[in-house]
Amino acid sequence: MIDFSLTDEQKALRDLARDFAKNEIAPNAEHHDHTGEFPKEILKKAHDVGLMNLHIPTEYNGAGMTVMDEIITFEELFYACSGVSTAIxxxxxxxxxxxxGASDEILKKFIQPMADQLTMAAYAVTEPGAGSDVAGIRTTAKRVGDDYxxxxxxxWITNAGFADWFFILAKTDSNAGHKGMSGFIVDAKTPGIILGKKEKNMGQRCSDTRSVTxxxxxxxxxxxVGKEGDGFKIAMGAFDHTRPTVAIGAVGVARAAMDHSIRYANTRNAFGKPISVNQGVSFPIAEMARDIEAGRxxxxxxxxxxxxxxxxxxQASIAKVFCADMAMRVCTDAVQVFGGYGFNEEYPVEKLMRDVKIFQIYEGTSQIQRVIISKFLNDGVGIESPNL
Ligand SMILES: Cc1cc2nc3c(=O)[nH]c(=O)nc-3n(C[C@H](O)[C@H](O)[C@H](O)COP(=O)(O)OP(=O)(O)OC[C@H]3O[C@@H](n4cnc5c(N)ncnc54)[C@H](O)[C@@H]3O)c2cc1C
Known part of the structure; x- marks a missing residue:
């Protein structure tokens, strides 16, 4: 049986996230966009109300929630500001x-305390010379006695400047390709970690992105994390969990752009009537609604x-590429609906168009998602959902 309904717990989670987005994120979004200030206070509050790190298992004091629970939550948070929400x-x-991949020892030492206090973490995989081509990374981890x-x-490491720990992918065997990579979890205070300056990006300006040496x-x-040689599998396997949540983030931004467009089109007059009566305006907005529903x-x-x-x-790659490309298109159309005001930072859609671009780049570019989809199609798997 197909059932699209949310459980009562999921509805409560959605309402909690929606209220938090409306009361804590939205009123501060412009400030953080203009100043680039990291939204530490908002994150503390998100942690206090239980909106951070939802998928930590209950045996490690987490909420033990599902990817679906995260999807429901992130759509609401990203609706209010994708810069703030990217930090989460x-x-x-x-x-x-x-x-x-981690051992019980790692989970107890690094993950369990995350329930009690706001702890920031960063995924350190991309390098100056290798982003899409993860196998091309050059960071090495050499075994010396009981250490590496x-x-x-x-x-481009998000949260780097505020991270309490890093997940680091490094080569433990330079001759073994994918199988020569291993993952590590490292306390950010460990000597030998040097942070670069906060990068000034086009959008999501309060999200903290840096180089790390x-x-x-x-x-x-x-x-x-895991066994030696497991790093690539673990680092890429993570995307099966996170790409659906990045994709729904794009849906949240698109929904915000659509809502602004509807309001504006109904109040802005041209030729003696609201611009919304023209199909040239109402049809692109109808298409926004169509594509947002499909993306969700x-x-x-x-x-x-x-x-x-x-x-x-x-399916995660399809969701990611569809939603990222769709949200970029929706935000561009929203700027068009606003006319000259759409191009101005005193109106809301200019920020959305800047913010949304990154969805086509981080967690695998839109081209790389197409590469993944093509591989599945050429191998003859994935054409049907496995549950059909
Ligand atoms: C704001 C921001 C936050 C980020 N956060 C993180 C983070 O927290 N952790 C992390 O590890 N990384 C992070 N990244 C890195 C991000 O994942 C990479 O930028 C991305 O994967 C692309 O890599 P690249 O920039 O090296 O581009 P490249 O890989 O050099 O690609 C350049 C262009 O070529 C295209 N291209 C490359 N190969 C192919 C191909 N085979 N077929 C078709 N087209 C191709 C790409 O799609 C792209 O358009 C972040 C990046 C940004 C900008």
Whole structure:
């Protein structure tokens, strides 16, 4: 039986996230966009009300929620500001490989305390010379006795300046391709971690993105996530969990752009009547609604599959590329609906158009999602959902 209804708990979670977005994020979004200030206070409040790190298992004092629960939550948070919400989402990205591969010892030491206090985390995989081509990373981790010594540089690491710990992907065997990579969890205060300056980005300006350099960073071997050689599998496997939530973030931004467009089109007059009476304005808005609905269902499908034990890589990539490209188009159309005012920072859609671009780039570009989808199609799998 197909059932699209939310449970009572999910409805309560959605309402909590919606209220938080309306009362805590939206009123401060403009300030954080203009100043670029990291939204630490908002994150503290999000943690207090239980909107951070939703998928930490209950045995480690977490909420033990599903990807679907996260999808429902993130649509609401991103509706209010995707810059603030990316800081929350980036924590999930760092957590995902750790939850996939880490030992009980790591989970008790690093993850369990996250329930009690706001702890920020960062996923450090991309490098100055390798983003899409993860196998091209050059950071090395050399075994010396009971430790690994990590050297190299990472780039574009979200939350880096405020991270309490990093998930780091490094090469433990330079001759073994994908199988020569390993993941580590490392306390941010460990000597040998050097942070770059906060990058000034086009959008999501309060999200903290930096380069991070490791100089003879000494990490005890028990802090390896999974086994030696498991790093690539774990780091990429994380995306099956997080891409549906990034995709729904784009849906949230698109929904905000559509709501602004509807309001504006009904109040702005041209030629003696509201611009909304023209099909040239109302049809693009109708198409926004059509594509937002479709995008949300793709996210729900990708979330449902993984929550029910199916591999969802193909569906997660489809959700990510559809929602990212759709939201970019919706925000561009929203600027068009606003005319000259759409191009101005005193009106809301200019920020949305700047913010939304990154969805086509982070967590795998829109081209890379197409590469993944094509591979599945060429291999003859993934054309049908595995549950059909
Ligand atoms: C604001 C921001 C936050 C980020 N946060 C994080 C983070 O927290 N952690 C992290 O590890 N990384 C993070 N990233 C990095 C992000 O994931 C990469 O930027 C992204 O994967 C692309 O890599 P690249 O920038 O090196 O571009 P490249 O890989 O050099 O690609 C350049 C262009 O070529 C295209 N291209 C490359 N290969 C192919 C191909 N085979 N077929 C078709 N087109 C191709 C790409 O799609 C892109 O358009 C972040 C980036 C930004 C900008």
């Amino acid at each position: 989402l980036a924590n999930n990205l760092a957590l995902a490989p750790v939850l996939l 010594i990590i050297n190299g540089s990472k780039m 490791f100089e003879d960073l000494k990490v005890p071997k028990w802090q390896m 269902l793709l996210c729900y499908q990708a979330g449902w599959l993984i929550d029910n034990g199916y591999r969802n890589t193909y």
